[in-house]
Amino acid sequence: MNGPHDMGGLQSFGAVVAEKDEPYFHHDWERRTLGLVVAMGGTGMWNLDMSRSARESLPPAQYVSSTYYQIWEAGLRKLLVMRGLVSAKELDEGRALAPPAPLKRTIRADDVAAALSRGGPTERPAPRPALFEPGDRVRTRNVHPSTHTRLPRYCRDKAGTIVRAHGAHVFPDSNALGKGEDPQWLYTVRFDAHELWGGDTTASAVHADLFEPYLEKA
Amino acid sequence: MAHHEHGHDHEHDHEHGSELSEMDVRVRALESLLVEKGYVDPKAVDAIIETYETKVGPRNGARVVAKAWSDPAFRKWLLDDASAAIASLGYTGRQGEHMVALENSPKVHNMVVCTLCSCYPWAVLGLPPTWYKSAPYRSRAVIDPRGVLADFGVRLAEDVEVRVWDSTAEVRYLVLPQRPAGTEGLSQEQLAALVTRDSMIGTGLPRSK
Numbered sequence: 001m002n003g004p005h006d007m008g009g010l011q012s013f014g015a016v017v018a019e020k021d022e023p024y025f026h027h028d029w030e031r032r033t034l035g036l037v038v039a040m041g042g043t044g045m046w047n048l049d050m051s052r053s054a055r056e057s058l059p060p061a062q063y064v065s066s067t068y069y070q071i072w073e074a075g076l077r078k079l080l081v082m083r084g085l086v087s088a089k090e091l092d093e094g095r096a097l098a099p100p101a102p103l104k105r106t107i108r109a110d111d112v113a114a115a116l117s118r119g120g121p122t123e124r125p126a127p128r129p130a131l132f133e134p135g136d137r138v139r140t141r142n143v144h145p146s147t148h149t150r151l152p153r154y155c156r157d158k159a160g161t162i163v164r165a166h167g168a169h170v171f172p173d174s175n176a177l178g179k180g181e182d183p184q185w186l187y188t189v190r191f192d193a194h195e196l197w198g199g200d201t202t203a204s205a206v207h208a209d210l211f212e213p214y215l216e217k218a
Numbered sequence: 219m220a221h222h223e224h225g226h227d228h229e230h231d232h233e234h235g236s237e238l239s240e241m242d243v244r245v246r247a248l249e250s251l252l253v254e255k256g257y258v259d260p261k262a263v264d265a266i267i268e269t270y271e272t273k274v275g276p277r278n279g280a281r282v283v284a285k286a287w288s289d290p291a292f293r294k295w296l297l298d299d300a301s302a303a304i305a306s307l308g309y310t311g312r313q314g315e316h317m318v319a320l321e322n323s324p325k326v327h328n329m330v331v332c333t334l335c336s337c338y339p340w341a342v343l344g345l346p347p348t349w350y351k352s353a354p355y356r357s358r359a360v361i362d363p364r365g366v367l368a369d370f371g372v373r374l375a376e377d378v379e380v381r382v383w384d385s386t387a388e389v390r391y392l393v394l395p396q397r398p399a400g401t402e403g404l405s406q407e408q409l410a411a412l413v414t415r416d417s418m419i420g421t422g423l424p425r426s427k
Contacts, residue, residue, distance in 0.1 A: 007356040008333035008361070010353070016369040034270065043257065073241070076248070091251065094250060094251050106257065106258070106259065112265035118310075119315045120315065170388075193382075205381045
């Protein structure tokens with residue numbers, strides 16, 4: 001989706017301002033939001049790609065004017081309704097009006113350390129041989145799907161070089177839609193900065209991790 | 219992030235923190251609904267928060283870097299297979315499952331960003347700082363990394379190649395900064411104290427001795 005989240009190359013946001021000795025959280029609600037997002041993510045009722053898709057498809061004005069944890073909180077509410085776990089009315093009222101939906105699992109306090117340490121590896125057995133290998137010249141496709149993708153706009157229809165193959169990984173474009181993991185080869189692609197930005201850059205090279213369906217032989 | 223100016227009409231109202239913000243109310247309502255439904259265990263939420271607030275953080279990454287500076291075999295392993303090398307020190311888990319280390323040199327400086335969201339190597343650096351997730355960083359790092367470095371007070375020589383890495387999939391990057399000069403006699407623990415979080419993202423340099 002060509003949404004406001006796809007920020008690479010925008011120039012109107014001003015300087016990067018780092019807060020000295022910044023705490024992890026500025027408000028207690030940010031703490032609780034992180035905990036709730038991770039805990040609900042652990043129920044298996046949606047996947048990471050669905051979470052990202054829910055956040056990036058928030059109304060653009062809301063997305064750019066929200067803090068990051070506000071985006072997480074709004075994305076969580078959206079997913080809860082989408083997956084039928086709560087109703088909009090329950091969210092408004094902050095109390096249950098209907099019995100709970102069955103979850104695949106819930107995360108108990110005793111499970112947390114093991115679940116977080118296990119993480120969620122995305123590498124899968126390769127369903128077919130890789131089309132490319134390091135050193136190959138490739139071109140990214142000129143595609144504009146209206147659904148979730150991890151091919152940023154700034155590196156579409158650009159020539160680059162494969163620098164690393166990472167094996168096959170869960171394909172976000174499919175997984176975000178609930179259409180299965182559809183594992184695809186993942187590569188790090190190096191773009192000469194001039195290929196992306198002409199002379200208007202101070203980078204030498206920009207790399208992105210791109211799935212095989214985003215690429216064609218140059 | 220939004221900072222509220224305290225106007226004159228507020229100055230005698232309340233002590234700081236005694237009034238709940240709209241977001242506090244909103245998230246409390248959400249949590250109580252999810253608890254009432256039996257979807258989340260508040261103790262599990264506490265444990266998740268505690269993990270990321272106290273157990274995982276950039277000291278993990280600093281120990282990885284200090285070991286790579288001190289131990290050539292480990293450095294090679296880190297550059298060849300960062301996931302395994304980092305896991306050998308016990309740093310595994312969420313947002314760090316697939317790691318790659320990027321080595322800086324006198325001629326190459328690496329900088330890591332996630333233009334699409336906020337991908338960051340939690341297992342070695344903890345939760346990302348606000349600026350990493352902010353629009354200014356996500357937008358500019360890929361087109362004007364030297365401008366971003368200037369915002370951090372870092373100036374590199376003109377002949378240094380600046381390589382940017384956009385974390386667009388589940389690979390997470392850790393920059394291996396250059397070891398500061400004059401640190402030959404230091405222990406790994408002393409070296410780790412020189413390794414800043416920003417030096418492992420590529421927006422800063424390690425402290426000098």
